[in-house]
Each structure stands twice: as structure tokens, then as C-alpha cells.
Amino acid sequence: MNQPSTEAISKQIAALLDSPTTTHGLVRTLRAAAKEIELHQHHHASTRAYPDGRISATPDKVQIGGGSHRINSFFNIDAVPPADLLWDVREGIPLHDGTVQTLFSEHFLEHVDYPRSAKHYAREAHRVLAPGGRLVTGVPDAAFVLSQYPADPSLTAEMVERWYANRDCHGDINTYLDLINYVFRDQDDDPVYNPHYWAYDHEKLIQLFTEAGFRTVEPWPFDPAMANPKRQWGSVYVSAIR
Ligand SMILES: C[S@@+](CC[C@H](N)C(=O)[O-])C[C@H]1O[C@@H](n2cnc3c(N)ncnc32)[C@H](O)[C@@H]1O
Structure with a gap:
């Protein structure tokens, strides 16, 4: 049997979401599936360009999950537009080993499942950073x-x-x-917003990045030239050195 296409599944999901008889529980699940299919389609379009999972460029400053918040001179990777590269980071970071000096993310990590994707991200961040390179991560401060x-x-x-x-x-x-x-949890019925999968504090960030091999993990003094100013209040940031 041929593998069903995600386009065909998307059409069926759209029809079910339009139907007044679809139950609320199924609507929530279908919306989540529709969102995952969109991410899957973006990701697979990019993997066709980079089949070995590594882009040819070697940017030294990279932002993950920046959404519409761009940082000057950073290469932006996100699962959905706008970004320089659309990539589902749960599948890994599509950069070469030891090439990045600064890897930045804020209000991204809590949107990936724990432990599989969060721990995988921490290991991938360690892999792509150059020795002495810096991972800066900010999350809502639980x-x-x-x-x-x-x-x-x-x-x-x-x-x-x-x-x-x-x-x-x-x-x-x-x-x-x-x-x-x-x-x-952030799991209300608004289809625009992504749920939170895990909550973090300073101690958890230290544990996560130390386990992934980082030498030091310390508080990051908030820098509005890099971070989104609206994230300063109520967030916790760390800087982890490879
Ligand atoms: C809450 S927004 C934060 C945007 C921005 N960092 C800020 O603080 O304003 C979370 C971002 O993470 C991205 N994201 C979530 N899961 C992702 C994944 N698996 N791979 C890549 N990006 C992801 C989303 O698309 C979104 O742009």
C-alpha cells in the first residue's frame, strides 16, 4: 500500500474540523495534528534541499525559535515562517559540528516535549557549538x-x-x-498558540545543560540587543559554555 500523503490527511482533517458534529475532544486533537503536519511539511521541504541534515552555510551566530523576533547578524532557524531556514529542531540542529559561537533561544524550549526533544536539543546544541562557544537559553521562570x-x-x-x-x-x-x-501548560483552545510541554527554573536549566556536556552554566545578564525586551520580566536565562 502507498504511504498516505500528508496533503490528503490535511484535507480530511480540514473537513472534520468544519463539521459541526465533530466532538470538542477530537477537534483539539485534530488541530494539534494539523499543526504537526504543517511543521512536518516545512521540515521535509528543507530536508530535500539538505538530505544529510546539514546546511552548507556555517553561521557563527544562530537563533532557534525566534518567531518574528529577528536579531541582527543572527541566522534564524524556526519550524514555521518567517525564518532563514524552516527546520523542526526536535529532529536535530542542521549545522556542522563545532561551528557556532553563539546559539540563542528564548521562550522556545518549553514548547518541545521533555525529555526526548529537550534533552536531544541540549546535546545537539553542545555538538554544533565550537569549544568555548556559548548557548544562551531563556524560558518562563516557573x-x-x-x-x-x-x-x-x-x-x-x-x-x-x-x-x-x-x-x-x-x-x-x-x-x-x-x-x-x-x-x-498553556493548552487553551486558541489554535494560534503552541502549548507548553515542560516548566523550567534555574536549577533545571543547569541540570539539563550540564548533563549534555556543557562545562559551565551561569545566569545570563539580560541583553535587550539580543533578547526580546518583552521577555525580560518573569523569565530565567542561562549562558552555558561548551
Ligand atoms: C513562543 S514563540 C517565541 C518567539 C520568540 N523567541 C520570542 O521570544 O518572542 C516559540 C517559537 O518557537 C518555535 N518552535 C516551536 N517548536 C519548534 C521546533 N520544534 N523547531 C523549531 N522551532 C520551534 C515556534 O515556531 C515559535 O516561533
């Missing part, structure tokens, strides 16, 4: 959010404003625990 519980309502309001101002979930954040749920 320790900060938990340390405020039970929180003053004004802090809840500030977090909602800073993190969810553009989203349609304000009516559903009714208590501080709802906000903790967002930070840990």
Missing part, C-alpha cells in the same frame, strides 16, 4: 511564578497584562492558579 503563590491580585493582573495582553483568555484567568496553569 520558580518565580510559584514563589508568588498565593499572589496579590495586582500581580495576577500585571502578569496577565505582560504575558497575555494580545490573547483572548482574560475571562478564563480567574485565579492565580489559572495563571500557574497557563505557565505550565
